[in-house]
Amino acid sequence: MSLSVNIKKKYKNFVLDIHFNSNERCLGILGASGCGKSLTLKCIAGIVTPEEGKIVLNGKVLFDSKLGINIPPQQRKIGLLFQNYALFPNMTVRENIGISCNKKNRKSITDRLLKEFRLNQLESRYPGQLSGGEQQRVAMARILAYDPEALLLDEPFSALDSYLKEELQQNLIDFLRKFNKDILMVSHSRGELYRFCDYIAVIDHGSLMETGNKRKIFEDPEKFITARLTGxxxxxxxxxxxxxxxxxxxxxxxxxxxxxxxxxxxxxxxxxxxxxxxxxxxxxxxxxxxxxxxxxxxxxxxxxxxxxxxxxxxxxxxxxxxxxxxxxxxxxxxxxxxxxxxxxxxxxxxxxxxxxxx
Incomplete structure (x- = not known):
């Protein structure tokens, strides 16, 4: 399995110009606020359309500007976890998870995920009745119910306080080890990316500056901006x-x-x-x-x-x-x-x- 991204899109203050390959591994995208990290994920998910380039997931072309291909988001089989989790406020926990499944297997898949994410006792509650950590678990379960071929995590801990972060990070690490597909994680926290990801891509003002094994990026960066961003x-x-x-x-x-x-x-x-x-x-x-x-x-x-x-x-x-x-x-x-x-x-x-x- 692999994800190949080579895209460009013009904005007022910069050009998003990103190219990388991710092969069944967790790739972290590091950069300052406003550098284009979240935009990159939205382009991959199909929420934002690049002006030129190509996106290929597991051999399937999701976007190709030259061939006029632009697969709709709901057909891309990509799970995107937003910063605020984007749960439906008028749906219960069970309904939020089940909405991603087909009707035929909805109950069995939802039951399994409620148990796996320890949400059985919360299945009748609404998002407004949940803690930040509980909301994150529901959002992750909903993504898995969709059975995605790639997982995109956009600042997954930004909405949590420091105590909850420490409690949930190990849970997410355990989960990601079992998810044997491409994972992209965006963060401005170098510590989070180092803990979760095997490889790091550094973005500055819309452009890819440096990419490589996380130890190489942190211990022996080549560029000024990479050294700054890694601390x-x-x-x-x-x-x-x-x-x-x-x-x-x-x-x-x-x-x-x-x-x-x-x-x-x-x-x-x-x-x-x-x-x-x-x-x-x-x-x-x-x-x-x-x-x-x-x-x-x-x-x-x-x-x-x-x-x-x-x-x-x-x-x-x-x-x-x-x-x-x-x-x-x-x-x-x-x-x-x-x-x-x-x-x-x-x-x-x-x-x-x-x-x-x-």
Missing amino acids: CRNISRAIRISDYEVRAIDWSVNLHTNKRVEDNIRYVGIQSCYIKPGEQHEENTIPINLSDSLEGPDQVKFVLTKQEDANYSHNSNLLWTVAKQEWRHLYQLKFPEYIQIPKEHILLLTESEKRKIC
């Missing part, structure tokens, strides 16, 4: 010095690298958790001052500035994240005067492609 807070403009040395302009320091520095380097980055305390004589060290600290339940975040930085700017700041227990054990008595940027964790980043503006 890298420490990024400096950079220029190439030699094959294994780069100048971090905003941090006013030369850094030695493990990876070869290419001519198209534009930025360097370091995840805040990989920064270490250092000594003056060591490689890749920066003299720092403590500007601010932010204490959380499990970790401490330190905002650092370079000592005697005549060209100080906001971009010169470095964020260092340390587990609270480690901080108490190692560094609480004396704050380090230097930090070290380990060369094995330095990100070498290129500029994203120019955004397509109409």
Whole structure:
């Protein structure tokens, strides 16, 4: 089974220009609000019609602008879970689930799904009488009653509070493992996508920036925007010095690298958790001052500035994240005067492609 998408559609502020293949796996689509994530799902589901391109699901052409093919949404066999779940408010739980089945098998399928999603005691209630988590389970059961060939999840946890998210995410993970078909999940939460998906596609302003295995995308991104979206807070403009040395302009320091520095380097980055305390004589060290600290339940975040930085700017700041227990054990008595940027964790980043503006 596979889903192939290659579409374009013009909007006022950008062009949606997306192309990817998903082969029986959970593909996460990561991007900032308004970048085109939900529009991509709506095009696949048939709710929005692209202006050009092609969509193929399991060998069946759902859309082809050249051939004039545009299969209606109800015939595409695609299940789309909306952010607000879109349950029918005047129907009970049983009726909401059963409406997706054919009349012949409606009762048996509905009975099975009510049991599978632990909704038996709620079957006579209406959506307004359900919690957010219960509504999500009903919406998922309704989609499965339709027996879709692909599942599209549009911010499935955005309507839930943090407690419900933690409770329901494991349930959804267990469910997705059993759903042996293509799954696309859209979110602006990098943590959710990392937990649920095997592969990640990064979208910025309507265009696909980068795609690959989730570990590659998070640990070794190629582009500036990907590093930002996956949580890298420490990024400096950079220029190439030699094959294994780069100048971090905003941090006013030369850094030695493990990876070869290419001519198209534009930025360097370091995840805040990989920064270490250092000594003056060591490689890749920066003299720092403590500007601010932010204490959380499990970790401490330190905002650092370079000592005697005549060209100080906001971009010169470095964020260092340390587990609270480690901080108490190692560094609480004396704050380090230097930090070290380990060369094995330095990100070498290129500029994203120019955004397509109409």
